[in-house]
Amino acid sequence: MTATPGGDARGGGRYGEAVFRPEQAGEGERIDFGALAYDDITTSRLRALGAGPGWHCLDVGAGTGTVSRRMLDELGVSSVLAVDRDVRFVTEHPVPGLDVLEADLTAPDFAPGRFRLVHARFVLMHLPEYQRLIAALAELVEPGGVLVLSDAVDLTSDRTPGTPYTAVMRAMWQGLWATVGTDVSWVPSYPHLLRGAGLMPVAAEIHVPPLLPGSPISRFWADTWERSRAAMFATGLVDDPDVDAAIRYLGSDECAALSAGMLTVWGRKPGKAA
Numbered sequence: 001m002t003a004t005p006g007g008d009a010r011g012g013g014r015y016g017e018a019v020f021r022p023e024q025a026g027e028g029e030r031i032d033f034g035a036l037a038y039d040d041i042t043t044s045r046l047r048a049l050g051a052g053p054g055w056h057c058l059d060v061g062a063g064t065g066t067v068s069r070r071m072l073d074e075l076g077v078s079s080v081l082a083v084d085r086d087v088r089f090v091t092e093h094p095v096p097g098l099d100v101l102e103a104d105l106t107a108p109d110f111a112p113g114r115f116r117l118v119h120a121r122f123v124l125m126h127l128p129e130y131q132r133l134i135a136a137l138a139e140l141v142e143p144g145g146v147l148v149l150s151d152a153v154d155l156t157s158d159r160t161p162g163t164p165y166t167a168v169m170r171a172m173w174q175g176l177w178a179t180v181g182t183d184v185s186w187v188p189s190y191p192h193l194l195r196g197a198g199l200m201p202v203a204a205e206i207h208v209p210p211l212l213p214g215s216p217i218s219r220f221w222a223d224t225w226e227r228s229r230a231a232m233f234a235t236g237l238v239d240d241p242d243v244d245a246a247i248r249y250l251g252s253d254e255c256a257a258l259s260a261g262m263l264t265v266w267g268r269k270p271g272k273a274a
Contacts, residue, residue, distance in 0.1 A: 030223040035066040036216035061123035065090035125151040138197040143271025168246035175231030190265040199267025
């Protein structure tokens, strides 16, 4: 999960740093709560795709480096290059085989090499030029290799029952779009976009972690709302008591809601692996 979401044209600061500041106390912990909710799913998918010894991997938007380290420790890949705009959280936990690069995915000269696996999670949904970046990431995959991308899908709709959670989630997505540029509306198009980038076959799956009192995903959303209060208030959809009520709702047995899902899509680069 990327440590610093992207976007810089709507007042949220470059990569949303005005909303989710890497130097802010507890930011690394917030990211890790998300990792605890999704890392098992990500690791299982990478294992099913064959990631293992001999694989050289790229982890874009590595955040605190949990996926990078699990690729090395659990899957036994040969090396991982972990990339992020701010690598302070990755470098706190060095392991053999893990290289770290502080770089901007959107830079025209971003070309760290070719890899058997290229992975990015919760990165492109924050970047308006996602179509160009999907094509650029596909170019980094060596023949026979695989591109794996994950982003959020919003599961609220006009028919979703009104709850404190639903109200604040809608305000959060609208507020992050206005400040950071976050847009998850296109995420269901991922399979089509990867096929357009020349990958085949392409497939996708979705995971929705359960919202249980004290669970990692519930704590992730509570922390995320705390950091994005100003962005949500600017929408006019919620105020302080609404956010407080939603946080209490998340921590109670009354919570009956769907978390945002994580859609993961993957596609292979035509050709034989070296």
